[in-house]
Amino acid sequence: MNVLAAIAPIFALIVTGFFLKRISFPSEGFWPQAERLTYYVLFPALLLDKLANIHLGDQPVWSMALAMGLGVCIMAGGLLILRSRVQTDGPAFTSIFQGAMRPNTYVGLSAASGLFGDAGVSLSAVALMTLIPLVNVLCVTTLVRHGRNGQNGHTSAKPEKQAGGLLFTLRQLATNPLILGCIAGFALNGLELQLPSSIGEALRILGSASLPMGLLSVGAGLSFAALVKGSRDVLVSSACKLLILPAITGILCLLLGISGTALAICLIFTAIPVSVSSYILARVLGGDHERMAAIITAQTLLSALTMPVVLMLVI
Structure with a gap:
């Protein structure tokens, strides 16, 4: 299977979105x-649509969830333990932290669909149901603790601040449209309803329009102006997200006996660049949103090189 041929259209659409935004087409709004x-x-x-008609058969669903979830937890724990060496400024650290684990689902679903068709999209639901709740809890908690709203990121947040962060996280999870879509699809499938x-x-x-529109939006959100600041933090976060996290997940997959398409999906969703939604979360919860914009841009560009290399090792 030609990985480069499947990945190239994804980044072509991202580049198209970038240039369309720069010429203000169709409009800024x-x-x-x-x-x-x-x-x-x-x-x-x-x-x-995909999950309502899914037939996972003998796919190692629980092993996939364990490998991806444990990989993210190892990455999060490592960053928190090494925080004094990674970045002492709280808001800047939250951007590195988000950049190291929050996946861009637009790119992930597009890559899974391009490489494996409907089977790839169906298995992607395992990644979404595992990573979206886990990453949201970890990132929101870290932002509440270390962001500007949490005592400038230097001391512990007050109990009411922590409670507010927990409630915010729960609301985010309960209203997340991707999670709700997965739950509805699984429910229809499990009840054998048509x-x-x-x-x-x-x-x-509607679903067929999601991937191209999502990728164009990713390109429109890129900001090269933000790359001039915090280059060290950008490199650290990018190395964690694009190389170290998929390496950890790949090792866990091998230990758990995961192979084939399931292994590739696990690697896709841990090797994709950080989500553009991390910028919004950084602004809302007092993170360093300018540094976050730089990390998003750098990772999106670098992943065009790293993703094919990672996937060629298993496909």
């Missing part, structure tokens, strides 16, 4: 709304 449409409507429709053909076809049409 289009891109934020396009991202909202993709996140709240198109991607959930894709997941619901949607009316007209509704099913509508979901398929």
